[in-house]
Amino acid sequence: MAAADTPLLLLNAPLVASRLGYPDLSGLDLLELFAFVYPARFCVPTPKGLAHALELEEPTSDDGVPALLQQAAGKLLETCESASWTEREGAWSVLQSLGQAALGAWARRAQPTYSQARKG
Numbered sequence: 001m002a003a004a005d006t007p008l009l010l011l012n013a014p015l016v017a018s019r020l021g022y023p024d025l026s027g028l029d030l031l032e033l034f035a036f037v038y039p040a041r042f043c044v045p046t047p048k049g050l051a052h053a054l055e056l057e058e059p060t061s062d063d064g065v066p067a068l069l070q071q072a073a074g075k076l077l078e079t080c081e082s083a084s085w086t087e088r089e090g091a092w093s094v095l096q097s098l099g100q101a102a103l104g105a106w107a108r109r110a111q112p113t114y115s116q117a118r119k120g
Contacts, residue, residue, distance in 0.1 A: 009069040012045045030069060033076050036094065039087060 010016050010027035017025035030050060034043050043053040047065045051058035054075050059068045079085055 009066075009073055011047060011050060011069065015045075028073070030072050030076070033073065036091075037076050037079050037085075037087065 008025075008027045009030065010025075011030050013025065013027040013029035013032070016027070017023055031043065031045055034041075034050065034053065038053075041053065043049055047068055048058045050056075050072050051068055054072055056068060056071055056075065059065050080091070085091075
């Protein structure tokens with residue numbers, strides 16, 4: 001199975017793809033999801049920066065980065081479920097547009113979660 005065929009959790013997917021020389025790299029870019037969930041909040045595009053932005057414990061070594069990416073994805077998707085999410089009102093239309101654009105992979109994963117939360 002090729003990396004381009006398997007969605008991977010990535011941080012800054014375009015940069016990773018460029019550095020690997022693999023422009024068709026398929027990935028779920030956490031920076032894109034962060035920008036959707038918190039459109040006006042800054043995040044340093046590093047594992048440490050993402051950890052700080054989400055108030056997660058930063059990894060002590062590179063071995064801890066995959067676990068951090070999983071925790072970050074979970075926290076961001078949980079935020080979409082929250083009734084107190086301040087970006088909730090405009091999110092539905094944005095999510096529909098993202099489903100047809102580059103963020104389609106996240107949109108497909110967030111839409112069922114957001115749809116359930118929206119009804120609740």
